[in-house]
Amino acid sequence: MPEISLTGQIIERLRKVFGNKVGIYHSKFSHNEQAEIWQKVRKGEYNVVIGPRSAVFLPVPDLSLIIVDEEHDTSYKQFDPAPRYQARDTAIYRGVKTGAKVMLGTATPSLESYYNAQRGKYGLVSLMERYRGMEMPEVDIVDLRDEVRKNKMKTHFSSVLLDQLVAALDKNEQVILFQNRRGFSPFVMCDECGWIPYCTNCDVSLTYHKFSNDLRCHLCGYRKSMIKECGNCQSTALSVKGFGTEKIEDEIKLLYPKARVQRMDQDTVRTKEGHLKLISKFEQGEIDILVGTQMVTKGLDFDNVSLIGVLSADQLLNYPDFRANERAFQLMAQVSGRSGRKYRKGKVIIQAYSSDHPVLMDVKNHDMQTFYEKGRG
CATH class of the missing domain: 3.40.50.300 (P-loop containing nucleotide triphosphate hydrolases)
Incomplete structure (x- = not known):
């Protein structure tokens, strides 16, 4: 699954069929909880395991099927921290190495996956109508x-x-x-000189969050308290721009x-x-x-x-x-x-x-x- 938020609905439905043989794994668990789930997966205590991109590395014995839901989603790409990988492509490679079938599911396939299907490299099954028509x-x-x-x-x-x-x-x-x-406004600007506060690490504009009254970088997590004056001309004529x-x-x-x-x-x-x-x-x-x-x-x-x-x-x-x-x-x-x-x-x-x-x-x-x-x- 591309997001942890998606696991809740699907696990309820799968547990109605598979009972306690369904496991869930994601980064919101503590390190001890993750280690416990990892061991249960390795011992074959789960028939089905659900998780975001990191779940692709779980030591599933006798792996027979990998389903990548919403395969087009950019969340499958790990940028930081290392290791950097594309979980969809990793799943395909793991399927090749283990002999497991790989199913890519989406209503809006990525261009590369659709191209591979058109070439015959992948099989293509199209659902042409919605559930219940x-x-x-x-x-x-x-x-x-x-x-x-x-x-x-x-x-x-x-x-x-x-x-x-x-x-x-x-x-x-x-x-x-x-x-x-997300956030309240994408950036803050000085009305006098046009100065905009940037992240000291990433050189991108800082996003204003009203609830916490701070400025945050959505790339590295850097944050600072909301400024009261321009960092260039010291004017207090500051305004928030855009909307989140x-x-x-x-x-x-x-x-x-x-x-x-x-x-x-x-x-x-x-x-x-x-x-x-x-x-x-x-x-x-x-x-x-x-x-x-x-x-x-x-x-x-x-x-x-x-x-x-x-x-x-x-x-x-x-x-x-x-x-x-x-x-x-x-x-x-x-x-x-x-x-x-x-x-x-x-x-x-x-x-x-x-x-x-x-x-x-x-x-x-x-x-x-x-x-x-x-x-x-």
Whole structure:
């Protein structure tokens, strides 16, 4: 599994079938707990083991099947600390060495995996309809240029999104708001000279976190207290720029004070049981609006979610990465799939200034084939 947060739902379902023969392994366990699980796996006490990327190295005897769920996910790549590896590719290599079958599962395959399947290197099985024959959600692209021009925006929310949000809440349905940046604001800037505080280790701008009132580097973890004056001209005219999940949570609570709002990102699920408790509350209807980063896009199954809001598609499309379009398509397609999974057709609102972007058209039309053909070209 790409995220620890995904293990909670799947382990409950597997234990109904395999009972106590299902094990779970991840980094939120203590070193002693991890060592105990490692020994149980080595002795063959588990028939099924679930875990994030590090689980690929567990000493499973008589290994016969490796399933890599959401194989496209960037979380499978270990950057720091060493060793650096791609868990999906490691699983494939381990399958070759041990003779185990390897299954890569995803609704939005990576370009390289899809290419390998098209060449015949991998087998390809396509599921062309949703569970119970449910329709794909309706996707609407909202042009933020038009909304700004007509003065219809409320902070970072378009009138279209807010109208749909109110309609969902009135019907006691749940809403997911997706913004793939945690924290309150991506950076702080001096209004006098334009100076921005950067990480002393990584040379990237520090993200402002309002709850803890500090500045953090999301690469190395460096943090410092919120500054009171400019480090260049000593002006106190400082302002926060952009928005993250923390700011969205604050603003939606102000707009809808009666709604039960929670946030799901690395800052809110740091404890071993944090993600399980949050997902459980959302499943049981104790949360009306869930604000989250890419954690909310990955394979979670909620019955009562009828509306998804993607707050800034432009941020995804213009990320400084040569795979930005691929990642943007995957994230938006995946988060769209959280809507309307059981009882009703879902709705997805994507806000963008570049509303005619080709990737957005492919997401709107649920047209994976066209996107990948363009990607190969």
